[in-house]
Amino acid sequence: MDKVRKTVKHIRRDFTYDTLDENEAPKNPLDLLHKWLEEAIKAELKEPNAFVLSTVNNAQPDSRVVLLRDAREEGLEFFTNYSSKKGQDLTHNNLVSINFFWVELDRQIRIHAKVDRLASHLSDEYFASRPRASQIGAWASNQSHKLKSRASLEDRITEIESKFEGQDVPRPDFWGGYLAVPSYYEFWQGRASRLHDRIVYEQMDDNWEMKRLYP
Numbered sequence: 001m002d003k004v005r006k007t008v009k010h011i012r013r014d015f016t017y018d019t020l021d022e023n024e025a026p027k028n029p030l031d032l033l034h035k036w037l038e039e040a041i042k043a044e045l046k047e048p049n050a051f052v053l054s055t056v057n058n059a060q061p062d063s064r065v066v067l068l069r070d071a072r073e074e075g076l077e078f079f080t081n082y083s084s085k086k087g088q089d090l091t092h093n094n095l096v097s098i099n100f101f102w103v104e105l106d107r108q109i110r111i112h113a114k115v116d117r118l119a120s121h122l123s124d125e126y127f128a129s130r131p132r133a134s135q136i137g138a139w140a141s142n143q144s145h146k147l148k149s150r151a152s153l154e155d156r157i158t159e160i161e162s163k164f165e166g167q168d169v170p171r172p173d174f175w176g177g178y179l180a181v182p183s184y185y186e187f188w189q190g191r192a193s194r195l196h197d198r199i200v201y202e203q204m205d206d207n208w209e210m211k212r213l214y215p
C-alpha cells in the first residue's frame with residue numbers, strides 16, 4: 001500500500017498528441033464532438049463511445065460510465081434501465097454532467113446537459129437492434145437493486161429465455177433511451193508542461209459562443 005501511494009504521487013507524462021486552436025475549431029460543438037469521436041474510433045481505442053454520466057440527487061452527485069449511441073443536433077443518446085439509480089436520479093433532477101476521456105489522445109470533453117426520455121418508438125428501434133442475450137439481460141436485471149446472489153440472476157435469465165422462446169423479445173417498459181441536450185461543452189486538449197488548450201462553447205439563444213479558458 002505504501003508503495004502504490006508513493007508511486008501515484010510521481011506518475012506524470014507530458015501531453016503532446018495534438019493542439020486545439022479556436023481559429024480552426026468549428027462553429028458548432030457537435031461537429032467537434034463528431035471529429036473527436038471519429039478520431040477515437042480510428043485510433044481503435046477500446047470503448048471510444050463511453051462517457052461518464054454524473055447525476056445529482058438530494059445534492060449528492062453520483063457518476064457511472066454509459067455508452068453513447070447517437071450524437072445529433074437534438075442531443076446525445078444513451079440507453080439504460082429507467083428504474084436504475086441513475087434513472088431515479090434523473091426523475092428528480094434531469095441536469096447532468098457528461099465526461100468523455102480519451103487517454104491515448106490526451107483529450108477530455110465536459111458537457112452540461114438536460115436529459116429527457118427518448119421517444120418510445122426510438123427506444124423500441126434500438127432495443128430491437130441489440131443482441132438477443134442483451135435483450136434477455138435487460139428483462140432479467142432489476143438494475144441497481146439488491147440482488148440475493150449471482151445464482152438468482154441466472155435463474156431469472158433461464159426463466160425469461162423460456163418465456164420468450166420462439167418469439168422476438170419486446171422492449172421492457174422499464175428500459176429505454178435518454179436524450180441529453182447540451183447547453184455547454186468544454187473541449188480539453190492536453191499540452192506540454194500542463195499548458196493545455198481548453199475551448200468552451202456556451203449556448204446563447206440559437207448561437208454557440210466560444211471562449212478559451214486558462215489551463
Ligand SMILES: Cc1cc2nc3c(=O)[nH]c(=O)nc-3n(C[C@H](O)[C@H](O)[C@H](O)COP(=O)(O)O)c2cc1C
Pocket residue numbers: 047050062063064065066067068078079080081084085086087143144
Ligand atoms: C464501458 C462501460 C459501458 C457501460 N455502458 C452502460 C450503458 O450503456 N448503459 C447502462 O445502463 N450501463 C452501462 N454501464 C454500467 C454502468 O456504469 C452502471 O454500472 C449501471 O448503469 C448502473 O448504474 P446506476 O446504479 O448508477 O444506475 C457501463 C459500464 C462500463 C464500464
